[in-house]
Amino acid sequence: MEKHHAKPSLPLLAVSFFAADVQAGAGPFLGIFLQEHGWSAGLIGTVLTLGAIVGVLVTAPAGALIDATSHRRSVVVVASALTVVAAGVFWISRSFWPIALSQIATAVAGSVMGTALTGLTLGMAGRKNFDRLYGRTQVANHAGNIAAAALSGAIGWWLGVVWVFALGAAFGLACIVSVLLIPARAVHRHYARGLSHEDDSDTSQIHAQGIRAVLRSRPLLLLSIVLAAFSLGNSAMLPLYSMAEAALHHRNASGIAAANIIISQVVMLIAAVYASRLIRRFGFWPIILVTLITLPARAVTAAWLTATWGILPVQIFDGLGSGLQSVAIPALVVHLLHGSGRVNLGQGVVKSVEAAGGCLSPLLGGWLATRFGYPAAFIALGSLGLISLVVWIGQRALIRRACDTRRDELDKMADIDTSALFS
Numbered sequence: 210m211e212k213h214h215a216k217p218s219l220p221l222l223a224v225s226f227f228a229a230d231v232q233a234g235a236g237p238f239l240g241i242f243l244q245e246h247g248w249s250a251g252l253i254g255t256v257l258t259l260g261a262i263v264g265v266l267v268t269a270p271a272g273a274l275i276d277a278t279s280h281r282r283s284v285v286v287v288a289s290a291l292t293v294v295a296a297g298v299f300w301i302s303r304s305f306w307p308i309a310l311s312q313i314a315t316a317v318a319g320s321v322m323g324t325a326l327t328g329l330t331l332g333m334a335g336r337k338n339f340d341r342l343y344g345r346t347q348v349a350n351h352a353g354n355i356a357a358a359a360l361s362g363a364i365g366w367w368l369g370v371v372w373v374f375a376l377g378a379a380f381g382l383a384c385i386v387s388v389l390l391i392p393a394r395a396v397h398r399h400y401a402r403g404l405s406h407e408d409d410s411d412t413s414q415i416h417a418q419g420i421r422a423v424l425r426s427r428p429l430l431l432l433s434i435v436l437a438a439f440s441l442g443n444s445a446m447l448p449l450y451s452m453a454e455a456a457l458h459h460r461n462a463s464g465i466a467a468a469n470i471i472i473s474q475v476v477m478l479i480a481a482v483y484a485s486r487l488i489r490r491f492g493f494w495p496i497i498l499v500t501l502i503t504l505p506a507r508a509v510t511a512a513w514l515t516a517t518w519g520i521l522p523v524q525i526f527d528g529l530g531s532g533l534q535s536v537a538i539p540a541l542v543v544h545l546l547h548g549s550g551r552v553n554l555g556q557g558v559v560k561s562v563e564a565a566g567g568c569l570s571p572l573l574g575g576w577l578a579t580r581f582g583y584p585a586a587f588i589a590l591g592s593l594g595l596i597s598l599v600v601w602i603g604q605r606a607l608i609r610r611a612c613d614t615r616r617d618e619l620d621k622m623a624d625i626d627t628s629a630l631f632s
Contacts, residue, residue, distance in 0.1 A: 218345070220387050221391060223390070224384055224388045229351070229357055230354075230376070242374075259309055261568045264320050267321070268560045268564060269561045274324075275402070279398045281329055289388075291317060294314060296378035324556050328552075330343045332395075332400050333625075339540060339543050343539055344481055344482070351474050351478035351535075359471070403543065426546065429555060429558070432541065435501070435600050436559065439563075441593050443570070444567035445575070446507060446574070447473070450511050476524065480532025481536055494608050497537055497541070499529075504597070505594045505595060506591075512585075512588050544615055
């Protein structure tokens with residue numbers, strides 16, 4: 210039987226590096242830029258919320274698109290181009306609707322880019338080595354986040370905030386060039402969607418199951434609930450902690466936020482390096498359990514450790530949890546859905562539910578901090594991690610049984626020859 214030989218993955222790593230800024234968008238610099246041009250806090254919040262809502266709504270359909278199309282590299286090109294166009298808007302207009310539409314375009318690009326990267330990785334590495342290659346792409350992605358944050362801070366300081374958007378456009382263009390360097394035949398059409406079918410020249414939808422394969426997966430449903438509760442508690446921690454430290458020590462909030470981001474991204478990078486090895490040794494359930502424990506630990510540390518150096522342990526917890534999750538969650542979805550032809554849809558559904566929790570987190574955290582103070586807000590947000598822990602521990606038998614049953618089934622399926630990829 211002829212096997213598909215994977216190609217070197219360097220261009221894919223470059224895509225992941227430059228996609229970091231495409232997925233993150235303008236980030237905190239957008240609010241600063243709009244405030245400088247006379248926007249009220251309410252209008253800024255409206256634009257940011259609009260983009261976040263669109264991101265939630267688009268993520269699952271984006272996964273379905275990645276499953277359905279054989280032109281996955283073209284999807285990355287279009288998503289990157291949207292980022293370039295959105296960045297250009299800030300140079301020509303300060304009006305509400307152009308800015309709002311640019312944020313919508315950025316949200317769409319970020320949502321599509323995330324699922325496209327999982328599809329490309331699965332199409333190059335196959336099921337057995339997906340976690341290894343995806344771990345490498347996440348290392349590149351976190352490195353891209355660190356580089357983008359450092360460059361954005363320097364450019365914003367020296368040239369002005371508007372030039373930060375030019376950097377985003379440059380990253381988008383670099384992403385387009387990088388993905389076009391991936392040979393078309395390096396991404397197997399069927400394996401990229403989780404179908405164990407070796408005839409890459411056959412463009413039919415071979416043995417793809419219906420959408421119900423995703424909706425009826427109880428382990429996937431439990432995973433989504435766990436991540437939604439985790440994200441509801443976790444997403445607001447960084448901005449709230451930055452504001453709390455700035456208020457307590459009368460320091461620059463943007464500087465504290467930058468330090469928080471860099472510390473967590475460095476730890477995420479290190480965690481992503483070892484994630485696939487830990488998964489292979491201990492399995493999915495205990496690794497994800499560790500990531501869930503980091504939220505209550507982070508919350509307690511943030512509430513009681515008020516010294517300036519407290520950002521170090523607080524953000525180490527964040528980086529450890531998020532870094533391991535960035536590899537373990539997509540790898541678990543592949544494990545649960547491989548063979549259905551709906552793997553990327555499953556990725557999109559999980560990310561969409563998780564993002565919904567993240568959208569509500571700043572609203573909840575801000576209200577708690579205003580009403581009861583920062584320490585109480587941290588404890589309350591951290592307690593949401595206990596919900597995730599209760600569900601994950603309570604359903605341990607179901608998750609482990611699903612993984613063990615699938616392992617025997619998956620071992621019988623054909624897979625990609627990755628000798629060229631990891632040699």
